[in-house]
Amino acid sequence: MLNTPNLSHGRHTLAIPGPSVMPERVLQAMHRPAPNIYTGELIDITYSCIPDLKAVAKTQGEVAMYIGNGHAAWEASLANTLAPGDRVLVPGGAQFSKGWAETARKRGLIVDELDFGRRAPIDSDAVEQALRDDKAHEIKAVLVVQVDTASSAKSDLAAIRRAMDAAVHPALLMSDSIACLGCDDMQMDNWGVDVVMTGSQKGLMVPPGMCFVFFNEKAQAARARLERVSGYWDWEPRVNPQGYYQISCGTAPTHHFYGLRVALDILVHEEGIDNVLARHATLARAVWAACDAWASGGPLEINIPDIAARSNAVTSMRIGAPYGTQLRDWVTAEAGMTLGIGLGMATEDDPNSDGFFRIGHMGHLNSHMLLGTLGSIDAGLKSLGIPHGSGALEAAAQVCAGK
Numbered sequence: 032m033l034n035t036p037n038l039s040h041g042r043h044t045l046a047i048p049g050p051s052v053m054p055e056r057v058l059q060a061m062h063r064p065a066p067n068i069y070t071g072e073l074i075d076i077t078y079s080c081i082p083d084l085k086a087v088a089k090t091q092g093e094v095a096m097y098i099g100n101g102h103a104a105w106e107a108s109l110a111n112t113l114a115p116g117d118r119v120l121v122p123g124g125a126q127f128s129k130g131w132a133e134t135a136r137k138r139g140l141i142v143d144e145l146d147f148g149r150r151a152p153i154d155s156d157a158v159e160q161a162l163r164d165d166k167a168h169e170i171k172a173v174l175v176v177q178v179d180t181a182s183s184a185k186s187d188l189a190a191i192r193r194a195m196d197a198a199v200h201p202a203l204l205m206s207d208s209i210a211c212l213g214c215d216d217m218q219m220d221n222w223g224v225d226v227v228m229t230g231s232q233k234g235l236m237v238p239p240g241m242c243f244v245f246f247n248e249k250a251q252a253a254r255a256r257l258e259r260v261s262g263y264w265d266w267e268p269r270v271n272p273q274g275y276y277q278i279s280c281g282t283a284p285t286h287h288f289y290g291l292r293v294a295l296d297i298l299v300h301e302e303g304i305d306n307v308l309a310r311h312a313t314l315a316r317a318v319w320a321a322c323d324a325w326a327s328g329g330p331l332e333i334n335i336p337d338i339a340a341r342s343n344a345v346t347s348m349r350i351g352a353p354y355g356t357q358l359r360d361w362v363t364a365e366a367g368m369t370l371g372i373g374l375g376m377a378t379e380d381d382p383n384s385d386g387f388f389r390i391g392h393m394g395h396l397n398s399h400m401l402l403g404t405l406g407s408i409d410a411g412l413k414s415l416g417i418p419h420g421s422g423a424l425e426a427a428a429q430v431c432a433g434k
């Protein structure tokens with residue numbers, strides 16, 4: 032059956048905050064018969080990924096690799112550091128900090144949430160106060176989502192570490208950097224973050240299916256105090272393997288390792304991680320410049336007003352129901368592009384978050400792709416008659432031009 036003619040029939044673009052766009056070279060590296068898992072190339076590739084992953088997180092600590100998505104990283108980080116009955120502080124307020132908090136609760140942890148709403152980052156002064164109030168040092172860990180992919184708020188981990196130190200509190204600082212590692216800076220060692228985790232499918236540009244948990248000596252000491260750690264999540268044999276089989280606690284994620292090797296070649300050895308971060312920073316500014324122009328004449332609004340608290344990886348937008356859903360549907364059908372949905376943004380007036388959309392600007396992304404995304408949104412606003420200010424593409428092009 033033939034559709035009516037339209038402009039969607041090119042290469043489809045996924046502009047959602049993960050899975051991100053992957054380099055062809057990553058995909059091609061994965062396109063191969065099953066490799067030998069006992070000896071040879073796969074084993075060399077696996078070991079070679081470890082220092083490069085540490086370079087991305089800027090740590091001399093350890094990294095454990097798991098077959099699993101971001102939710103698995105949540106489990107792994109908690110399983111190695113905390114026992115049921117331990118108390119944790121979860122500052123945040125948007126969907127992903129709530130999700131990690133819920134995972135903690137299901138593991139039998141006692142969770143204190145500090146809610147900063149869905150439009151703001153974590154206030155480190157409030158964290159400091161909560162820790163000062165915990166005179167008995169019952170709180171064993173502070174769980175921070177560096178970039179909450181739902182709100183697109185980025186929290187300042189260095190400031191949170193300073194707040195913890197000011198309160199002279201011994202809790203671990205753990206960061207869910209799943210949305211943003213490889214897009215927003217992470218200086219795990221400099222900032223004093225004890226555990227950092229990420230998934231394969233966002234800044235690392237590999238399909239979903241692997242996750243990575245980085246940890247330092249303080250986190251390892253917490254692990255050593257536990258009576259037991261479930262065999263699968265235990266990071267100990269994964270970083271001190273007696274044999275290759277232990278690195279993955281079973282069969283390795285063979286093809287992911289081939290893809291990851293190439294992705295790390297690109298990020299660490301070809302482009303360079305600080306250049307990768309700078310590229311994401313510029314592309315993010317191009318998004319915000321376009322949004323500011325649209326916002327000048329209509330309902331569109333960047334969800335995070337504070338520029339310092341915005342992420343280089345994802346931008347959440349408020350546009351009012353039903354415009355968000357209409358726009359997402361339009362760009363998919365008419366422009367061959369998929370935008371992110373509103374997550375955890377429901378209100379009484381907008382129970383299905385129809386007033387939201389998100390632009391993922393993470394991973395294998397350059398200016399022509401991003402300008403295409405912004406141009407398609409601009410076309411959608413025009414086609415649907417959604418009021419908007421003009422000059423968005425001009426503003427974004429100025430940023431990409433280095434002006």
Ligand SMILES: *Cc1c(COP(=O)(O)O)cnc(C)c1O
Binds near residue numbers: 101102127210239
């Ligand atoms: C994507 C994401 C997750 C969840 O990852 P899954 O792979 O979907 O389990 C968790 N936290 C953050 C911040 C994320 O961006």
